[in-house]
Amino acid sequence: SQETVAWLKELFQFCHSKAQELKKEVSFEFGKEEQGAEVEGNEAAFSEFLEEMVAFAKKDNMPLPLFVVGQTGTKVLERRNVGNFENHFRKAGEIPPQIQVPKLVDACNRYGVWLKAHNVDYLTDEGVRWHAQLGIHAANIAPEFGVGETLQILAICKEFGFKQETEEFLSLAYESRKWEKWMMPNSTATDTEKAIISGHYVFSTPSFRELKERLKEKCLPHNIDLDQCLKEKLKQLIYRYLFNFNLVQS
Numbered sequence: 481s482q483e484t485v486a487w488l489k490e491l492f493q494f495c496h497s498k499a500q501e502l503k504k505e506v507s508f509e510f511g512k513e514e515q516g517a518e519v520e521g522n523e524a525a526f527s528e529f530l531e532e533m534v535a536f537a538k539k540d541n542m543p544l545p546l547f548v549v550g551q552t553g554t555k556v557l558e559r560r561n562v563g564n565f566e567n568h569f570r571k572a573g574e575i576p577p578q579i580q581v582p583k584l585v586d587a588c589n590r591y592g593v594w595l596k597a598h599n600v601d602y603l604t605d606e607g608v609r610w611h612a613q614l615g616i617h618a619a620n621i622a623p624e625f626g627v628g629e630t631l632q633i634l635a636i637c638k639e640f641g642f643k644q645e646t647e648e649f650l651s652l653a654y655e656s657r658k659w660e661k662w663m664m665p666n667s668t669a670t671d672t673e674k675a676i677i678s679g680h681y682v683f684s685t686p687s688f689r690e691l692k693e694r695l696k697e698k699c700l701p702h703n704i705d706l707d708q709c710l711k712e713k714l715k716q717l718i719y720r721y722l723f724n725f726n727l728v729q730s
Contacts, residue, residue, distance in 0.1 A: 484512045485529065489536055496542045509596065511549030518564055520551035523583040527590075534591045547596040547618060550584045552611075554599040556623055557664045558677060561602040565610070585615040594618055600721075601625075608724035619725070623662070625717050626680025632713040633706075634676070637695070640702055648691055650675040652682045 488510060499506045510533055520526055530548060537544050553565035588595040594617035600608070601624035611619055630653070637646040653659075654671055658678035663669065669677075682688045696706045722728045 485532065488512060488533070492533075492536070492542065493540065496540075507546040508543065509547040509549065510545045511598075513551065518551065519553040519580045520584055521580065523580065523587060526550060526584055527587040530587055530591045530593060534593065544591075545593050547594050548588060549598055549620075550581075550588075550595050552581055552584070552595075552597040552616060554597055554603065556599045556601045556662065558662055558667065558669060558673075559602065559623075559627060561599070561607075562664070563599065566603060566607045581614045581616065585617070588617065596620060605720065605724050608721055612725045619721070621721060623677070623680075625714060626683075627676060628713055628717045629683075629710055630676055630679030632710055633679070633695070636699065636704065636706065636709065640698070640704075642695065642698060645691060645695055645698070649679065649682075649688070652685070652687055652691070653679040656681050658682075 492508060492510075495506065495508070512529060533548075534544055536542075553563045554561055555563035585595050595615075596618040597611060597616050598620040600611065600619040601621050603611075608619075633649065634646060636642075637649070650672060653675035656678050658681035659669075659674040662677050663674075692706070699706045699709075719728070
């Protein structure tokens with residue numbers, strides 16, 4: 481809506497002004513809609529939004545937006561991608577991503593802005609490769625990596641019988657209630673599954689930091705460097721996207 485665009489402009493001006501005041505160089509990403517499971521169906525409206533924001537930036541001598549978020553048919557709920565990008569939820573009459581997404585990419589290219597897809601987590605390798613093939617400039621992935629780190633911590637706890645630490649971690653995560661926004665309608669997920677979904681939200685809390693220090697100490701007799709183990713797991717998860725986006729060689 482125009483009200484949303486007006487808010488964006490106000491925030492854009494404020495953030496740019498504050499960055500100049502603090503002598504900081506910042507880049508901007510715009511999006512005006514909540515992430516949905518369907519592909520953006522109105523390329524004309526998308527282009528008009530881009531044109532308006534780029535003109536606004538130029539008029540006030542502000543930097544062009546680096547990214548704009550478009551609806552590319554990816555949507556994460558629980559630990560899966562429920563969007564229609566991979567045809568999981570294709571409805572009769574919907575425009576296939578391979579037809580509509582390049583139109584969004586072309587619009588971005590015309591205005592010198594990069595298209596970013598959000599909620600790209602949990603796609604298959606083929607689904608990730610399609611992003612590169614369709615010309616999507618960037619992808620946002622976060623829950624998959626956070627959940628991966630949580631699962632690695634729990635796997636280590638299980639391997640060495642750290643039952644108390646497992647229970648403490650799961651309890652902290654579940655009680656954060658951060659899983660609520662990720663649940664499917666009428667979800668049948670268990671409390672443990674909900675805790676796994678929200679584990680990464682408690683990583684920065686004092687309670688988890690103290691728990692992690694205990695785990696690191698308990699891992700040492702088993703010749704396990706917990707931090708290094710977690711880094712390696714995250715590297716594996718990240719590499720899958722780098723490879724399928726053709727950013728690294730096999």
